[in-house]
Amino acid sequence: MKPIDHFYADQQEPLKSCLWALKGIIENYHLQLEARWYYRLPCFMYQNQIFCYLWVDRKTQFPYIAIGKGVQLDHPDLIQGNRTFTKLLFIDPNKDIPIEKIHNIFDRAMTLYDTD
Structure with a gap:
């Protein structure tokens, strides 16, 4: 089994099912998003750049989608904290x-990559 599959x-459930579902949502969002194990993270690459990755918050045990170039996005549900990227x-x-919310954020993020 590949590290990304591990x-x-x-x-543990319900986290496992949620992460698998998020993986599918991300992969189905855009045909050119490629799932890859990168920096010991399950990343989704677009044009050889990190578009997003999945991880689990240690305190809450909630999964999150980290949006690459997210600091350039203004959306009320995105949290920056002390992150610079x-x-x-x-x-x-x-x-x-919230698939519609995810797609809305991804639509905004995609414009940041298409202008590079």
Whole structure:
């Protein structure tokens, strides 16, 4: 099994199902997004750049999508904290995944890559 697959398989429920679903949502968003194990993270690359990655917050145990170039985005649900590159979108694994919100943020993020 590849390291990227271990990341998903090694999680406990409901986190495991939520992460697998997020992976599918991200991969289905754009045909050119490529899932890759990069910097020991499950990343999704676009034009050989990190578009986003998935991770789990240690304190809350909530998964989040870290949006590459996210610091350039203004969206009320994105959290920057002390990050200089990404902003985070936290997902509650016990609720329905906000697909429309994810797509809206991704639409905004995609414009940052298409202008490079």
